[in-house]
Amino acid sequence: MMNNNDILQGFLFENASIRGELVRLEESYQEIMRQHHYPLPIRQILGEMLIVASLLSASIKFKGRVTVQFQGKNHLKLLLAQCNHKLQIRGLAEWRQAFDETTLLAELKKGLLAIIMDPETGTGNRYQGIVNWQGDSLAESIEGYFKDSEQVPTRLWMAVDETRAAGLLIQAMPRESARLSKESARDDWEHISHLSATITAKELLSLDNVTLLQRLYAKEDVRLFKAQPVAFQCSCSLSRSENALRLLGRKEVDEELHNKQKIVVTCEFCSQEFIFDRVDVERIFKQDKPNSSHQVH
Numbered sequence: 001m002m003n004n005n006d007i008l009q010g011f012l013f014e015n016a017s018i019r020g021e022l023v024r025l026e027e028s029y030q031e032i033m034r035q036h037h038y039p040l041p042i043r044q045i046l047g048e049m050l051i052v053a054s055l056l057s058a059s060i061k062f063k064g065r066v067t068v069q070f071q072g073k074n075h076l077k078l079l080l081a082q083c084n085h086k087l088q089i090r091g092l093a094e095w096r097q098a099f100d101e102t103t104l105l106a107e108l109k110k111g112l113l114a115i116i117m118d119p120e121t122g123t124g125n126r127y128q129g130i131v132n133w134q135g136d137s138l139a140e141s142i143e144g145y146f147k148d149s150e151q152v153p154t155r156l157w158m159a160v161d162e163t164r165a166a167g168l169l170i171q172a173m174p175r176e177s178a179r180l181s182k183e184s185a186r187d188d189w190e191h192i193s194h195l196s197a198t199i200t201a202k203e204l205l206s207l208d209n210v211t212l213l214q215r216l217y218a219k220e221d222v223r224l225f226k227a228q229p230v231a232f233q234c235s236c237s238l239s240r241s242e243n244a245l246r247l248l249g250r251k252e253v254d255e256e257l258h259n260k261q262k263i264v265v266t267c268e269f270c271s272q273e274f275i276f277d278r279v280d281v282e283r284i285f286k287q288d289k290p291n292s293s294h295q296v297h
């Protein structure tokens, strides 16, 4: 059974070249937020980044993952939100001290925000696009990115509270040249944008998708596609942790064992701990060389 609180659902305007996506995260969002003790402003921005990663994954054509990444310099070092083609999401933040909204915004404006598309090994090239921070919100910055870098009109609304995160995206599709003039396509875009902008955070968080679309686009002919389940899933594993130990080298591992009797490899995303004792270490280093993946994740 799919839970209706963690879904990505696409829709289409039958009489305009515009598509849309709705995403809501509840259990997946809560699970990610439980993994670390994030201050409130970080929960907010990380929730938004998870929404963006999920929404963008809807339009990727390859098998792989979308990462929304922020690298800062001072109090906020890293924000990562990832969603793969199976709609498995995970997220992570690294920060130096508890801070308020103002500090967060100042940090965001100073850092580097990027959208990274990673096809699975052997299926294509990595793509990285830099997102310039615009205005006072992530939504505005992402809209600006699509306008400037992709020349695709895009609007985005997001809402996050303690237990849920939700987002609405609308995006212009390539115009079917014979059917639509440039002017009518622009008028359609203005019209649908205007209707969409009446959404409130409360509605976005609490209404189900059918009711929400009815509320926003009552007079429009909207085709709603099947909802796809979104879930938290981390890609860390026992074998990846073992690989990490092999790469660390026998000498370092033995020193650590000597000091602490056991070695703990903690996943920085989900905080899962993989614990190895002396017997495990013997077994790990008896096996073959580490395979090509050199990361724990």
Ligand SMILES: [Zn+2]
Pocket: 234, 235, 236, 267, 268, 269, 270, 271, 272
């Ligand atoms: Zn993990």
